[in-house]
Amino acid sequence: MNTFENKIDRLTDAILENEGNITDKTKIQIDRAEIELAASNMPWNLNLRQIYRSFQNDFHEYLINVRNVAEKKARWYLGSLNRMPDIYTIQDFISAKFTENGIKAFRNFIHFLEDIKGYSQINDITPEKWLKPAKVKQSRPKITFINVSDIVEVFHYCPDNLKTFYKLLTYTGGRGEHIKNMIDTFEPDRIITSYEFPDVSYYPTSELRKGTKNTYFVFFPTSFIDELKEYKMPYNHIETVYSKVRHNNVNTKNIRKWHANMLFKEGTQESVVDYLQGRTPQSVVAKHYANLNMQAERCYHSILPKFNIA
Structure with missing residues (x-):
């Protein structure tokens, strides 16, 4: 040297x-x-x-x-x-x-x-x-399809202290880390219940975005509110949570894909699915918020019966 x-x-x-x-x-x-x-x-x-x-x-x-x-x-x-x-x-x-x-x-x-x-x-x-030589090799994404039977099976496999978290994952299609942070900072007074569709409620989560991973609202059944109010995350580290809800081909990422596919099967427009799952650019949300939110409420109301996994 x-x-x-x-x-x-x-x-x-x-x-x-x-x-x-x-x-x-x-x-x-x-x-x-x-x-x-x-x-x-x-x-x-x-x-x-x-x-x-x-x-x-x-x-x-x-x-x-x-x-x-x-x-x-x-x-x-x-x-x-x-x-x-x-x-x-x-x-x-x-x-x-x-x-x-x-x-x-x-x-x-x-x-x-x-x-x-x-x-x-x-x-x-x-x-x-x-x-020039510092390039990441592009790997082919692993495509795994899961259905509602898989979702139900893993719900019963899931530890009791994470069942509410698991339900919220399936209801919202949200990213696991966003959902955990929402629960950790949850303020019941911020829940919004749809006037037109009283069985639909949602919660603002834009402050939970990290890096390029957006989130705006998470939608869930109004009937789930009481359970959500009483729930506390049992673990501090998200990786611990991931490991305990992972089973066979079901994990938080695949639950998110399943949620999106279910919305598509019900005829939900791609723009609404993207809005519900936080993929819409912030500039677009700001410009079309009222229209997107109205469509999201209507679509979520129509699909609620599909979320009966317990």
Whole structure:
């Protein structure tokens, strides 16, 4: 390791040790500036691992605020790059055999260096060339069809303390994490019951959106409200919940597909299905909210008998 890299290591360690408890703020700021200046101007080979270490906090903010990456996924990306070996060349990157998350993290980091830090080259290699081998292999999606019999079977298999959660999944077709967060922050006074169709109720969830995963309302039978009011999630971690409701081919993703397919079979327009399941762009929802919501109420009312899974 050359003198420059020793200095980078020493200064980076000093910054990391003092983060959140800086006793000499000016010194730390100067050291960080030295790292950025050196990393962008030194003529000899730069180690991408060291550059990442010096910009880790900035990169984290970039993922959240610029790339709109959910916090959980951002942590995955940071974890992948924390395990990154020394990388000076494209061949080093190829030899490192990054995982899929690692490749995505690496791509985002190269974009960060170019867009935020102004790097036009790294070791005489343009960002475009760094990105060329950093491609995620497109896998064929696994298509699994489930029917109402599968849904009912898994309801009986599901632990008693998750049966209400499971019902809400089937009623709403929502994403598991959104449903859990809704239950954790549930305020009964915010429930809206349709005036035209009193058996249909829904709850606003737009504040629960994460990253690019939208959600606007979750619809459920009005008869379910009392049970929902009394329910508390038994587990803090969504992965624990997923593992306990997963059985055979049924999981939260397939329940969501089943819900959409059932709506389509009843003649529901694609735009309404997308609205119910949070796939509609926010700009479209804002423009056509009244019409979409009216159609959603009507369609949900017509399909309610199909949700009798208990």
